[in-house]
Amino acid sequence: GESVGLHLPTLSVQEGDNSIINCAYSNSASDYFIWYKQESGKGPQFIIDIRSNMDKRQGQRVTVLLNKTVKHLSLQIAATQPGDSAVYFCAAGGGGNKLTFGTGTQLKVEL
Amino acid sequence: DTEVTQTPKHLVMGMTNKKSLKCEQHMGHRAMYWYKQKAKKPPELMFVYSYEKLSINESVPSRFSPECPNSSLLNLHLHALQPEDSALYLCASSPKGGRVTEAFFGQGTRLTVV
Numbered sequence: 001g002e003s004v005g006l007h008l009p010t011l012s013v014q015e016g017d018n019s020i021i022n023c024a025y026s027n028s029a030s031d032y033f034i035w036y037k038q039e040s041g042k043g044p045q046f047i048i049d050i051r052s053n054m055d056k057r058q059g060q061r062v063t064v065l066l067n068k069t070v071k072h073l074s075l076q077i078a079a080t081q082p083g084d085s086a087v088y089f090c091a092a093g094g095g096g097n098k099l100t101f102g103t104g105t106q107l108k109v110e111l
Numbered sequence: 112d113t114e115v116t117q118t119p120k121h122l123v124m125g126m127t128n129k130k131s132l133k134c135e136q137h138m139g140h141r142a143m144y145w146y147k148q149k150a151k152k153p154p155e156l157m158f159v160y161s162y163e164k165l166s167i168n169e170s171v172p173s174r175f176s177p178e179c180p181n182s183s184l185l186n187l188h189l190h191a192l193q194p195e196d197s198a199l200y201l202c203a204s205s206p207k208g209g210r211v212t213e214a215f216f217g218q219g220t221r222l223t224v225v
Contacts, residue, residue, distance in 0.1 A: 043201050043216035089153055093211035097142045097161050101153035
């Protein structure tokens with residue numbers, strides 16, 4: 001089955017710095033990936049997605065990189081702000097509607 | 112509009128009660144999901160409906176019974192739950208049935224079983 005994991009459970013960064021959150025997946029059949037942000041007491045919020053036919057996708061202050069060779073993706077947040085403090089999950093999908101979540105990284109932004 | 116609405120926001124129920132969680136979306140999405148999330152853990156998939164038909168059941172105990180009355184509504188019927196079923200229950204929807212694409216979540220129902 002799919003296994004989606006994250007390298008670091010907690011990441012602390014200074015306000016204004018760039019943040020990089022990593023995620024590894026095991027199922028080479030996964031062809032679609034989403035990054036979510038979840039604040040305390042709320043549901044996961046869609047940030048950005050990427051399909052396996054792409055290596056990079058950019059949004060507003062965020063960039064997702066996908067390395068299919070090593071089954072790894074990352075979320076880069078530019079100029080991290082206090083409002084970025086949350087838990088970040090990657091999720092992987094393949095055929096069908098199954099979307100499997102990774103273990104999550106707590107991002108803490110220090111002033 | 113990417114809104115998925117879940118009601119109620121909070122629910123406390125006894126182990127002999129029957130209750131239902133409701134989820135609604137008006138984005139025309141054809142896939143809808145139930146997830147369960149325990150504290151400090153990732154969401155775990157329970158059920159997926161694709162074109163109003165149950166397409167995935169992740170071996171969920173029968174005390175959880177999903178229902179999809181139409182393409183906009185998803186219910187989760189609860190009966191004879193255990194205290195360990197206390198969790199945040201999340202509903203999500205995505206545009207296409209049969210293939211996951213952008214999936215948007217509601218704010219969840221915080222369930223406490225006493």
